Amino acid sequence: MNNFLKVAIFSLLMVGAFAGYSNFGIPQIEPAPPPVEEKLDLGAMTMDQFVALGDKIFHGKGTCTLCHNEMGRAPMLDKIGTVAHERLGDPRYQGEATNVEEYLHESFVKPSAFVVAGFGKSGTNDTESPMPDVSGGGIGMSDAEIAAVIAYLQDISGSDITVSIPTDVPEEGGDEESEGGGRAPLESAEAIIAEFGCGACHKVAGETGEMGPDLTHIGALRGKDHLRRALLDPNAEISEGFMEGMMPDTYGTQLSGKELEMLVDYLAGLK
Ligand code: HEC
Ligand code: HEC
Known part of the structure; x- marks a missing residue:
């Protein structure tokens, strides 16, 4: 065999060996540890922090802004504090709320109790809301998260914040969605x-x-x-x-x- 061929074969072997080594020999780089979950330490929260939590849920996990946005597919909520009083006095109102806080809570979990005129599911003459129950299904907000969003909406609409910060809440495991970036890959x-x-x-x-x-x-x-x-x-x-x-x-x-x-x-x- 001439030298050139020997060198060529040798280097091919080396390349092959290295490729094998890098595939199997080099330890896989450990995936970055999941982002530290934010503990919902409600006991230590001020109302400002609770409102900020509601803000975050409203724009993140709650998926509220998918619909409540400038596109006009759902009513804007920036005046809901005042608007809620009108809803309660509306002859079409079917629910059980007696104040703004209760109206908001009911709107989140029983959206069809009152359907804002023009926003009902098509063909239902505004008797059925297209809004999902945010405590169930894909959104799954906890009671504490619902309370935080109520506080947030009361705050931005300039009405008094009447919710109290719940203290005896089981840990919900933080909200994975809102921070982006560090999300673990989804498997299905x-x-x-x-x-x-x-x-x-x-x-x-x-x-x-x-x-x-x-x-x-x-x-x-x-x-x-x-x-x-x-x-x-x-x-x-x-x-x-x-x-x-x-x-x-x-x-x-x-x-x-x-x-x-x-x-x-x-x-x-x-x-
Ligand atoms: C806020 C409401 C909204 C959300 C959230 C949303 N979609 Fe859509 N989607 C629509 C609307 C409205 C259309 C029809 C208008 C258009 O084609 O853009 C549509 C269209 C589509 C279409 C095209 C359907 C067709 O007939 O060709 C697909 C596929 C789709 N969406 C998948 C998804 C998936 C998957 C997700 C989640 C990752 C998602 N959508 C989230 C509102 C939404
Ligand atoms: C899939 C779209 C959709 C999503 C997601 C959604 N909503 Fe709605 N929402 C609506 C529509 C449409 C209405 C108007 C019909 C009705 O009165 O139920 C509405 C009504 C409301 C009302 C009553 C408004 C009024 O003027 O009386 C409140 C309060 C409200 N939503 C809060 C929320 C909050 C908070 C979230 C997130 C946690 C949310 N919504 C998520 C579509 C949505």
């Missing part, structure tokens, strides 16, 4: 759908949202390319009969590539 399409609250607007994975297209058979209608684009750039093409700008256009940055493909595969499989 269902987990992604739950985490991102798709079910607030879509019928999918057992959820019953009504503000976007029914996705229970979407795979029979749409291919993967269309679905991927619908997730990454929802306003590129608007499904017939639905409003532009409703579907959040932030999933492209929030989902990892792997999560996106898992979700696309799942949706494409819903025939």
